[in-house]
Amino acid sequence: xxxxxxxxxxxxxxxxxxxxxxxxxxxxxxxxxxxxxxxxxxxxxxxxxxxxxxxxxxxxxxxxxxxxxxxxxxxxxxxxxxxxxxxxxxxxxxxxxxxxxxxxxxxxxxxxxxxxxxxxxxxxxxxxxxxxxxxxxxxxxxxxxxxxxxxxxxxxxxxxxxxxxxxxxxxxxxxxxxxxxxxxxxxxxxxxxxxxxxxxxxxxxxxxxxxxxxxxxxxxxxxxxxxxxxxxxxxxxxxxxxxxxxxxxxxxxxxxxxxxxxxxxxxxxxxxxxxxxxxxxxxxxxxxxxxxxxxxxxxxxxxxxxxxxxxxxxxxxxxxxxxxxxxxxxxxxxxxxxxx
Ligand code: SF4
Numbered sequence: 040x041x042x043x044x045x046x047x048x049x050x051x052x053x054x055x056x057x058x059x060x061x062x063x064x065x066x067x068x069x070x071x072x073x074x075x076x077x078x079x080x081x082x083x084x085x086x087x088x089x090x091x092x093x094x095x096x097x098x099x100x101x102x103x104x105x106x107x108x109x110x111x112x113x114x115x116x117x118x119x120x121x122x123x124x125x126x127x128x129x130x131x132x133x134x135x136x137x138x139x140x141x142x143x144x145x146x147x148x149x150x151x152x153x154x155x156x157x158x159x160x161x162x163x164x165x166x167x168x169x170x171x172x173x174x175x176x177x178x179x180x181x182x183x184x185x186x187x188x189x190x191x192x193x194x195x196x197x198x199x200x201x202x203x204x205x206x207x208x209x210x211x212x213x214x215x216x217x218x219x220x221x222x223x224x225x226x227x228x229x230x231x232x233x234x235x236x237x238x239x240x241x242x243x244x245x246x247x248x249x250x251x252x253x254x255x256x257x258x259x260x261x262x263x264x265x266x267x268x269x270x271x272x273x274x275x276x277x278x279x280x281x282x283x284x285x286x287x288x289x290x291x292x293x294x295x296x297x298x299x300x301x302x303x304x305x306x307x308x309x310x311x312x313x314x315x316x317x318x319x320x321x322x323x324x325x326x327x328x329x330x331x332x333x334x335x336x337x338x339x340x341x342x343x344x345x346x347x348x349x350x351x352x353x354x355x356x357x358x359x360x361x362x363x364x365x366x367x368x369x370x371x372x373x374x375x376x377x378x379x
Pocket of ligand 1: 103104105106196220234
């Protein structure tokens with residue numbers, strides 16, 4: 040698969056440009072119910088051991104950063120998060136997860152519905168330790184609601200390193216895991232993504248968390264703007280390597296999505312191509328080259344390029360299996376869509 044690196048041609052979008060390019064979308068208001076919950080099996084090591092994990096999608100205020108590829112703002116509201124709202128959302132979310140535990144039949148044979156929920160992900164589409172996103176006064180209350188889980192995962196920008204993180208961790212009985220967006224190890228491209236973070240900031244954040252006995256999960260992008268084909272795959276693998284060297288316990292590979300405005304503009308100008316299912320499969324073929332857990336984010340699988348009705352579900356299932364077993368997926372050619 041040929042590849043190109045056109046990173047140097049990318050425009051220097053700033054916060055204002057990125058906001059101006061956003062499409063008009065209806066966004067949630069401050070509320071006491073979460074946006075939703077999800078129950079899924081998660082790998083806990085490289086040998087096929089899994090656990091049942093719940094995610095509560097919280098509704099709070101918007102992240103203060105404006106990354107070029109980010110579309111998470113559509114799940115947030117512009118004003119600050121009202122005190123107490125997230126704790127109530129978590130109470131509702133835990134109840135919903137409890138209810139679905141009784142009914143949901145997990146799609147993998149590696150997990151059974153009777154396995155207790157051991158991991159909880161509190162995803163607020165912004166930064167868990169920024170006070171406008173999660174009021175500082177709410178943190179003890181939130182920690183107490185999830186203290187009984189083996190693992191609590193939250194998202195945070197690598198430059199937000201505060202004593203509140205260790206205070207939160209100290210209230211938990213299980214492990215705290217902070218998910219950081221490395222996005223890409225391509226230094227020039229990282230700058231162009233307007234993440235307000237350097238590779239050095241990322242490494243400092245990992246060291247800071249690990250020194251406090253906090254686990255690190257890392258988000259890495261597949262095919263950010265400026266890269267395609269083999270260049271995108273190579274940089275994705277290099278980004279996983281950097282995350283692993285920095286001490287990541289788990290790396291999640293996220294195929295870049297269209298639809299946030301800035302990415303669509305770059306696509307119109309020939310500087311962004313949607314990643315294909317085959318690119319994600321090729322990245323995941325290297326899963327056993329890493330000591331850290333590597334998973335493919337299949338959240339938006341139905342919109343990924345290069346699948347058809349004949350192959351989509353089977354290929355998704357192979358990647359789900361790879362996520363849990365940490366064994367490379369089989370590459371199968373589809374005679375209908377002939378994706379390469
Ligand atoms: S830091 Fe995360 S949530 Fe904030 S804009 Fe960037 S990708 Fe989105």
